[in-house]
Amino acid sequence: MKNSNLFLVGLTLVTLFACGPNTAKNSDADNHGDTVSTAIVTGAEQFDRYLPLLEGKTAGMMGNQTSVVGDRHLVDVLLEKGVNLKFAFAPEHGFRGDIERGEKVSNEVDKRTGLPLHTLYGKNEKADSIVASVDVMIFDLQDVGARFYTYIASLHRVMQLCANQGKKLIVLDRPNPNGDQVDGPVRKDDRFKSNVSYHKIAMIHGLTVGELAQMINGEGWLDGGAKCDLEVIPVEHYDHSTPYSLPVIPSPSLPNQVSVRLYTSLCLFEATDFSVGRGTDWPFQVVGYPDPVFGSFTFTPGTREGMAEHVEQQGNLCYGLDLRQSNPDEQHFTLKYLLDFYNKSPFKDRFFSRPEFFDKLAGTDELRKQIIAGLDEEAIRASWAADLTAYKQMRKKYLLYPDFE
Template sequence: MKNFLVHSLLLAVLLTNSCGSSKINKTSNPAVPAAQENVSNQAIVPAADQLKAYLPLLKGKKVGLMGNQTSVVGPNNEHLVDVLLREKVDLKFGFAPEHGFRGDIERGEKVSNDVDAKTGLPLFTLYGGNAKQDSIVKSIDVMIFDLQDVGARFYTYITSLHRVMELCAKHNKELIVLDRPNPCGDQVDGPVRKDDKFKSNVSFHKIAMVHGLTVGELAKMINGEKWLENGKECKLTVVPVQNYTHSSIYKLPVIPSPSLPNHLSVRLYAALCLFEGTDISVGRGTDWPFQVVGYTNPVYGDFTFTPGEKAGMVKHVEGKGAVNYGLDLRNINPDEFKFTLKYVLYFYDKMPDKSKFFARPEFFDKLAGTDELRKQILAGKTEKEIRESWQPELAAYKQMRKKYLLYPDFE
């Protein structure tokens, strides 16, 4: 994994902001392309692997790339940058998102401009903004976006998508999204963000917490719903995944960030990330991030673990150096797991002094996209009662989502 990370020279930019509407590759009209309607058990082929579909779109053009260590091609996980340069694409720079272009920077930490050690390709960050971003984008003809999302609204790679779209729309540049499967695309769940009061990098779009979209489908939605600044549209081409449906089981070939090291952690992520608005540990600093949950009090359970320091998990490690007591989720079948509030409600119920549970209430609300969830938990609502309150907005979101699907749905 290290080899391709080193090649990853580019770009994971944390473009966390916006872009407009546009045309969608050869799949822009129907909700589900005809070629995708009768998908069999054939191997899933991400867009980046389909060189013949997008290399002709780059011929004779100056190209920028937004990517990171997940921007890989083929069974050997060759980095997209290496492939593009070998194919004589005039690649000018790479943008990088949160966690950096190698994917080894800790959550929330600064991502700096850099140069790829292997190729000399200039690398720029969009995470946290970049004063030169306009001149950088103006210097090229077309942008490529290739980041692996995990299907949760608070995963900031989709905020980066929005920011790239905003820049492309502003400077009339074409954006090519190389689509990848959503490893949690078999569900739509959680509260829908309605109020811009709760808009942030971790709740940028008015979508469900578990949104059920690929990045290509979300890009279509951003354009179609006029979410870009001043209602602009981005010249958009989406190269779709082959043989994928929203019922597909898909295990990521490369970890998307340091705290999501395997398929189980990716599937559990949406249900456990809300703990980041508390002091409860989700296993950062252990070998099982987002697979164990605990706190420094035996009241939470018999299972114990002691967080320390691991690569990409050093500065922001809850419960570091102390014995944490709680739940071991490592034996859960990831393919059967669906989003739930039961772990958050379990720890709230067990906490002796409930006034201390929401250690960072404002951040919890940003993650949730609303303050209603926190207030419902404080009021002692059950998961069933909380879920019932989501249904009107979820139903409306699902109807909107259908307009932008590129692949057969799970329901």
């Protein structure tokens, strides 16, 4: 997963659209027979359920800027409540979410709390001894529901470390903003395993991190089939059909709900030379290339404070598609954008400029080969239908919330 953003990098608690509180419909009715809306309560907000598990224990945490309770960082709240936190692990983008796509996350100290920080993005040979130094681990990251989003690889690593050291892991669950869909190819072949395709799940997996943690345990995906001592604090008043707008941006290039919903479809362009808006104010809301054949909308990727030094098509006038006004609730995973741009391309022989990376994003080399062969979306979907059906059956075993179907 790559990231750049512009004007939002470095902000810790950045609110998305002023969408109001997230609510779920309650089956109970009020005195007038109307449906009652109940606010979603994340796992992190349910102190009565997990603070007793931390009493008298030393703890470590995997978190970042999405680890919030209201408008406060969970770390600050836990320290205030007397939890004996010893360190924090940081995923891609760092503990405060201000590190660029794929860049090194260094071991350092959190300037706000003095808490030692350690990276789990990439190798950390000391990770086992770090986890061994505490009694319990806490995991609180906001995922976005796509297999190529690397926070779920971080979840797996924390589970493995806890299993290795015999430590309990408390997962503070959060809603999946793309949890109303299960779609795309299922990764089967370990040849395509990477940070962007870590698990044998559908590309759009339809799980919260708590549900995925149960799947990792239940399917024996940890080394040697080991089990993590896992406790999930589930979200209250949530189901998979509930629209959910993230209160804090999960990474610099997903600055609003439109980008979060379009990300599932546009991320495959990351293995091409097309721009998905990095270096503009609209990452994952526009797509284009320096050729008028791709559309009449134009934009020029540039530079913004805190962004990566180089982005795709930086300084070049790109022609393409403007998706900024899309209704986020109507966005679901589709291949139509990728297929349309491929079919319009006068350079099909080099359209997939990084084919190995594309195959890792897709979890298979079949999708790239099907596009080159000229298959349409219906035919491509038919080819993964059986695997997707089998995945959906497996997924049902681990659901903590009512499904969208």
